[in-house]
Amino acid sequence: MIRQNQRFLTQIYVLTDALCMLVMFLVSYWVKFQSGWLSSYDTIPFNQYFMWGTVYAFAAVLIGFYVGFYAPRRRKSFSSDIWKIIQVQSLSFLGLLSMLFIAKEVHISRELLVIFFCANITAMAAYRFMVKQGLFRLRRKGYNKKFVLILGAGTVGRSFFNNLQSHPELGYEVYGFLDDYHQEHPLEYRHLKPVLGKVDELEAILQDNPIDEVIIALPLEAHHKYAHIIDVCDNAGAKTLIIPDYFDLLPARPFFDNFAGIPLINVRDIPLDELSNRLLKRTFDIVFSLIAIIIASPAMLFAYLGIKLTSPGPAIFKQERMGLDKKTFYMYKFRSMHLSDDKTANTQWTVENDPRRTKFGAFLRRTSIDELPQFFNVLRGEMSVVGPRPERPYFVEQFKGEVPKYMVKHHIRPGITGWAQTNGLRGDTSIHDRIDHDLFYIENWSFLFDLKIIIKTIVKGLVNKNAY
Template sequence: MIRKNQRFLTQLYILADFAFIQISFLLAWWLKFESGWVRFERPLPVEIYAFWSLVYGAIAVFIGILISLYSPKRKKRFSDEVLKLIQVHFTGLFVLLSLMFFVKQIDISRAYLFFYMIFNLLFIMLYRYFLKRSLKHLRKKGYNKQFVLIIGAGSIGRKFHDNLKQYPELGYEIVGFLDDQRVWNQTEAVRYRPILGRVDQLQEILEKKLIDEVVLALPLDAHSRYAQIIATCEKIGVRTLIIPDFFDFLPARPYFDNFAGMPMINVRDIPLDLTGNRLAKRLFDIVFSLIAIIITSPLMLLITIGIKLTSKGPVIFKQERVGLNRRRFQMYKFRSMRTLPEGAVDNGWTTENDPRRTKFGTFLRKTSLDELPQFFNVLAGQMSVVGPRPERPYYVEQFREEVPKYMVKHHVRPGITGYAQAHGLRGDTSIEDRIEHDIFYIENWSILLDVKIILRTVVNGFVNKNAY
């Protein structure tokens, strides 16, 4: 039943993609040649446009099949799907233009093609988003479930059981465990699914029960049993997934590499290590910071006047922070505190009712307006709009010894706002929680995630009770 449902969904996605491509053709044709909104030019017959739209639909679907756009999406993020859609339609456009050039069909309106591609991406992204949300809602209600058997009732298997229970929208139901030694006590029997038998009873269990996936959660010393377990699952036709005993050392989205002909797990795969991703993020940072500086320049002028009228000292406060690849830089802020005596060093946290703050500075810090000059740090390439917040060298040296994985944050440029800050982790909050959020951001970066963080920062407001 599950496989039939999956085939149906795959066919639905293919047909819907093709249908929305043709709807995009009709809308682009109307907008360019019939609406009167765009300068009219004598078009080729509509039949020619319709023919090439059908050709393009076939090209896009074929490319989508090649890059696994129509593979099962239950475990996939929507942002990954968006990236594949962009890849499909840009590649498809290149193939379409190449074919049209080859057959000397070069009189297609460029404005029409622009509208056509925009509508294609927009409509397909929207319908896929709402379909994905609808499927999650149905799975949460108990429809279209997949059934999972966990081999190993030790700490790894129990942790996977607890984690999976937190994502009911994925539509997975745990049937039970197989384990040779463990027996649930009374408390565990209430909390966990039952232990159905020993590991060597796997084939018998798979033949009796409806199971779609088997998750191996065995310790390293059981490595010799993997081959037989996997062979049994493949004999029955059940998918097998392996949770390595050292999963705590791995990133959220491990990357498999090939080195000297051997598959290897990259312990810290970072999307921003790729040149294309770095360029995309840098371009986004430059454009966004320029727009932000232009829009907020009147406000920055008013803040400058306010600082000058309310306290003595410079308008801009410079402080050394640790950034990308542990390099130090001067981070800019509007001064919110009284100037220190000459030679004094400030290594203290800002606290609630801190006597060092000026009255106007308290307002600036509460509203985060003191951070505005950091857009100039972004233009200079020292910071990004979104990223882990940078810290002073004194605290970096302290935290690197006390907080596991603290230094991972320095693999990317620090940001004005970040995933942790968008979730309320500012000021006097847990360093461990912030690092956990920072590492999630680093390992799951995408332009869409940056936009989401910025929107969340704006929607939640800049005022924060933990900002002192």
């Protein structure tokens, strides 16, 4: 039977969240009116400010329940928690502004409101991070466990067990397996928990043991048993989760859609298909690119003059690449090679010690300065700061028949840097590995993931040994 600790933990979260927001209100009030750091004109009494701070905290808790912030988050990543915090605080802040407008509270300090909003996000993220890390440590030590029973001791069930063992911080322990055709595991899988019996024994095992969740990892032929299994689990108070027998065909985060009243599994759900996500990413691209162009202008001027002084021909090289929705565009780079005909440039792969490179061009490629003009591609909407690297149409035609799922990368805008590049997959490296990383990025995109890639690109440095 599922233990009730989650309900208690939710209540603690609600109380702590409300307390945290009230404390942040007091801190914000002190910073604005009593610290002396900012000019202050306190025309409204503290009690009135505190009333609105309490209303905000109460509204944030209600909105948190509405957007699922207080749902069980054991299996959720911290980045999803951050996104929920931003959602809750933004909606609460807009609600507070609306109430202030309706109540005609025109003298409320705007600076205080902005400080309060920023302090809430920072404080909530910090304490939630500490709580999550604390729970991870407790679960690794064996506390706050949930027990799982796996139905199906075949390939799918064994894969799930092995994956679960690699994440002890989640606090799940496999109680055992049930299977109609395997009485025990093969020798190479003897490290797995034992097969306790057949699937028909599920009801008795749930009655006698503290099973929290039942994982159905049965083959498609056993589909007719699902209804009975779910009924048994519901009656015993155990949650039921199903691993499709074709799970290896699904993305990391499959999405359930509804079409003509029938639930469907969306095999390729992409976060950037949502308008809000696209707008957020596009806005960031424009702002970041403008700042990058301003900061990098001395380096670009240096590259332009260096090319002109060391090699005849234009300083800017443009090459056809395939981007969003398989549409081609011209990507800009500082020219790092001697002039050649378009056929050679578009069909020949760059290799180590490529004789076509100029000496100054080799320096530009090693330091990634040759990539800087691509920020203008970003401003034009042809590229993004972060995304899969675009390829020449000639090679796309080759790779799409040789590399599985290669064309999926064209569902989003290509990027100047990407998850593959920050993991060393740049230049003459495995195309298969690059696509695996690109698919992971596409299916798991978040704004924080983009920031992580940008920071990783900067921290690891732009100099790369594979940049020929």
